[in-house]
Amino acid sequence: MSSISKPNSPVTVSISSHPHGKVATITLSNPTRLNSLSAYLLEELKASVITLAQTPNLRCVVITGGPLPNRDIFSAGIDISEAKAWPDAKAARDAITRLHLACKSLREIHVPVIARVNGHALGGGLGVAASADLRIASSDSLFGMPEVQRGVPSTIEAALLPRQIGAARARRMLLLGDLIPAEQAESWGLVDRVVDRKDLDGAVEEWVQLILRNGADALRAQKRLMAVWEQVPLREAIDAGVWEFGKAFEGQGMEAEGRRMMNEFGSQSKGRKSRL
Structure with a gap:
């Protein structure tokens, strides 16, 4: 501490x-x-x-x-x-x-x-x-x-x-x-x-x-989006979300947080019976 x-x-x-x-x-x-x-x-x-x-x-x-x-x-x-x-x-x-x-x-x-x-x-x-x-x-x-x-x-x-x-x-x-x-x-x-x-x-x-346990970059993006949502019309809010979603996959290989965490989730779920 x-x-x-x-x-x-x-x-x-x-x-x-x-x-x-x-x-x-x-x-x-x-x-x-x-x-x-x-x-x-x-x-x-x-x-x-x-x-x-x-x-x-x-x-x-x-x-x-x-x-x-x-x-x-x-x-x-x-x-x-x-x-x-x-x-x-x-x-x-x-x-x-x-x-x-x-x-x-x-x-x-x-x-x-x-x-x-x-x-x-x-x-x-x-x-x-x-x-x-x-x-x-x-x-x-x-x-x-x-x-x-x-x-x-x-x-x-x-x-x-x-x-x-x-x-x-x-x-x-x-x-x-x-x-x-x-x-x-x-x-x-x-x-x-x-x-x-x-x-x-x-x-x-x-x-x-x-x-x-959540993605650090994803949380920062989510806070940015929520701030935008408070100030702009729905269409702009949706467009901002599309842009931020894509950013999660920027970068090569596993350096992109979205790709890395999606792969980690897929590996953990492999062989498990789906609950959906």
């Missing part, structure tokens, strides 16, 4: 090596403020993700909240102690842009990101979780966008919610500002899996191992 964190940083990054590549774990730590997203924490988060993107053989990133004295919380969102001191509209826009850029770095990194939601994910904290590709939550977690209760709208990555849970459910969360339990978040599609707190690490590790 290695680390790329600065001393005393509110964002710690540990990297573990596996036979098929490296897995990074990002921990958000602001224990006196419920892991809220201070300006410094957000700058460190963005810088950490940018550094991770240059890490050779990186295959997966897990992001989670650091331990607190009495309970675990993923993140309570923007640090209110800072927000109430913003002097003008420019300061507020600069601050919310800082949060957006941190979320954007998670969405754009070339490997799958799993949010290990180990407690409440509120406001900007939910925005960070929503920016991950996959979300696993402990059963005692709560989710909400309570910004309207603080006199401001939910913005930036809150725009992901209508796509993730549907427009009607997003309106409920954004206009009422109320909190929903983990089981309801799972039924809405806001999180992908809910487990007991004691099983959270095991559930995350199970998905990490599934990612590690």
